[in-house]
Amino acid sequence: MPKISDSTIRRLSMYYRSLSEFETKGYKTISSEHLAKTEKLTPAQVRKDLSFFGSFGTRGLGYKTRELKERIGKILGLDHIWNVALIGLGNVGSALVSYKEFQKQGFLIKLLFDNDQRKINKKHKGILVSDVKDLVEKLKNNKIEIVIIAVPTQAAQEVADLVVSAGVKTILNFAPTRIKVPQDVVVRFVNMAMELEHLSFCLSNQDFSVAT
Numbered sequence: 001m002p003k004i005s006d007s008t009i010r011r012l013s014m015y016y017r018s019l020s021e022f023e024t025k026g027y028k029t030i031s032s033e034h035l036a037k038t039e040k041l042t043p044a045q046v047r048k049d050l051s052f053f054g055s056f057g058t059r060g061l062g063y064k065t066r067e068l069k070e071r072i073g074k075i076l077g078l079d080h081i082w083n084v085a086l087i088g089l090g091n092v093g094s095a096l097v098s099y100k101e102f103q104k105q106g107f108l109i110k111l112l113f114d115n116d117q118r119k120i121n122k123k124h125k126g127i128l129v130s131d132v133k134d135l136v137e138k139l140k141n142n143k144i145e146i147v148i149i150a151v152p153t154q155a156a157q158e159v160a161d162l163v164v165s166a167g168v169k170t171i172l173n174f175a176p177t178r179i180k181v182p183q184d185v186v187v188r189f190v191n192m193a194m195e196l197e198h199l200s201f202c203l204s205n206q207d208f209s210v211a212t
Helices: 006-024 032-039 043-051 065-075 091-097 132-141 153-165 192-204
Strands: 082-087 107-114 127-131 146-149 170-173 186-189
Touching (some): 006 032, 006 043, 006 065, 032 043, 082 132, 091 107, 107 132, 127 132, 132 153
Parallel strands (some): 082 107, 082 146, 107 127, 146 170, 170 186
């Protein structure tokens, strides 16, 4: 089984979005050179990323835009509806529930959880909010495949442990702390402060070239 790097997966997502824009603009075909230029990469990098997943396009003619977008979408799992639960309805969690792109891409937020009694058993954006105490049972019963954690730092590990005990194998963590999980569980960590620090580094150190 070939090992695919995080950077390759991230670039596939970039290609998918660029191809969607090219398709909207009426491009029937696209070259690796054009796609690379859009993403500030080399054509060789584009071809290498795609080569992990089979043969694409026709030499000298490029790729059919819609066909390549659909194939990358399938590689990314975007041809599937994924059941998602979100834990924590603070500012970040509430904003994530409102993000319409999730459902467009096949990520269906089915369950919401919180420990605030003022929110429990009430609907938020049309979704009933459940008590965290019922987390494990509801994750299992609703066949949840992805969990988004958006709770305070001090609660993150305890919540993650409950998620893992429910058999969920993929977690998107917005809590500003690292969580420990078994090796067969995949965690993606989103720290907005670190992203801003990356940008402030670029502004403060313009003599450096930051690799993508």
